[in-house]
Amino acid sequence: MSDFKELVELCKGHRVYVQTHNFPDPDAIASAYGIRNLLALYDIESKLCYDGRIDKLSASKLLDTFQMQIYPYAELLKEMKEDDYIICVDTQKNGGNVTDFVGDEVACIDHHPTFVPMEYKYQDIRITGACATLIAEYYSKLGVSPDEDTATALLYGIKMDTLQFSRGVTDLDIEMFRFLFPFCNKEKLVKLERNNMEFADLRAYGAAIESIELYDKTGFSCIPFSCPDALIAILADFILALVEVDVAVVYSYREDGIKLSVRSEDPNVHAGNLLNQMLADLGNGGGHAAMAGGFIRKDKVEKLGNYPGDAIRNLFLKTMGRL
Numbered sequence: 001m002s003d004f005k006e007l008v009e010l011c012k013g014h015r016v017y018v019q020t021h022n023f024p025d026p027d028a029i030a031s032a033y034g035i036r037n038l039l040a041l042y043d044i045e046s047k048l049c050y051d052g053r054i055d056k057l058s059a060s061k062l063l064d065t066f067q068m069q070i071y072p073y074a075e076l077l078k079e080m081k082e083d084d085y086i087i088c089v090d091t092q093k094n095g096g097n098v099t100d101f102v103g104d105e106v107a108c109i110d111h112h113p114t115f116v117p118m119e120y121k122y123q124d125i126r127i128t129g130a131c132a133t134l135i136a137e138y139y140s141k142l143g144v145s146p147d148e149d150t151a152t153a154l155l156y157g158i159k160m161d162t163l164q165f166s167r168g169v170t171d172l173d174i175e176m177f178r179f180l181f182p183f184c185n186k187e188k189l190v191k192l193e194r195n196n197m198e199f200a201d202l203r204a205y206g207a208a209i210e211s212i213e214l215y216d217k218t219g220f221s222c223i224p225f226s227c228p229d230a231l232i233a234i235l236a237d238f239i240l241a242l243v244e245v246d247v248a249v250v251y252s253y254r255e256d257g258i259k260l261s262v263r264s265e266d267p268n269v270h271a272g273n274l275l276n277q278m279l280a281d282l283g284n285g286g287g288h289a290a291m292a293g294g295f296i297r298k299d300k301v302e303k304l305g306n307y308p309g310d311a312i313r314n315l316f317l318k319t320m321g322r323l
Contacts, residue, residue, distance in 0.1 A: 137176055168290045
């Protein structure tokens with residue numbers, strides 16, 4: 001663990017932005033919120049920011065519940081300067097799912113594997129089930145009790161990213177849950193966990209079910225229309241829940257390319273490495289052993305030929321050695 005006070009010293013005298021990955025999920029938002037509130041205890045003001053959209057109901061509920069202010073990049077273009085400091089949280093520069101903002105990415109706090117090594121003035125990159133776990137540990141090590149809202153948000157981030165402690169969970173995730181729980185608002189936590197699906201999501205579920213194909217124990221589902229990042233990830237979890245599936249691949253066609261999400265329960269298939277290798281000449285991808293995301297750029301889709309779905313399936317199976 002890096003010394004958080006080094007980050008405090010680094011940020012003094014600078015305008016600071018805390019940037020999440022594009023289309024931030026609850027873990028990213030909660031982590032950024034926790035960092036902002038901790039920095040504020042040392043008289044360092046910062047703004048939360050992102051690119052893309054808040055396209056997940058659970059993320060919107062989190063923002064509304066705690067009245068969080070997170071700014072889309074488009075609203076910051078006129079004020080951000082090249083010498084402003086940016087702290088990347090739950091993402092890494094050039095990680096494929098984060099826009100390069102104006103400003104200097106001086107720090108990175110993330111729980112994902114590194115696929116594009118970068119130099120930061122401060123970094124804390126460790127593999128855990130949730131990035132919120134790392135933020136909670138800062139409070140714990142500093143002997144700082146998080147306020148009720150911060151504790152509840154961080155707890156929610158941990159529970160969501162570990163799929164209720166069933167995915168990628170580490171001892172530290174459990175330890176930080178234990179640390180945060182006495183400070184949280186139990187009623188708000190329960191409310192956040194209820195009703196996280198919208199009626200419109202059912203269309204995507206229907207498409208995923210209708211299109212599913214099984215090859216050995218790999219399940220492929222195609223969403224033939226634009227689908228939010230977060231929902232694609234949820235659908236990958238949904239397909240992985242099938243007894244017959246140990247690797248799930250879900251992809252959605254968009255105007256700017258093809259978005260993919262992979263889930264793996266096979267110890268021999270590292271989802272992040274699989275996507276990173278498979279998309280090396282087509283776009284970008286990466287993530288954890290159990291969960292990963294990637295994107296095929298529009299200008300590369302033509303390389304998949306007249307039947308891109310077949311090409312995607314064959315690329316995955318070949319990369320996994322199942323073809």
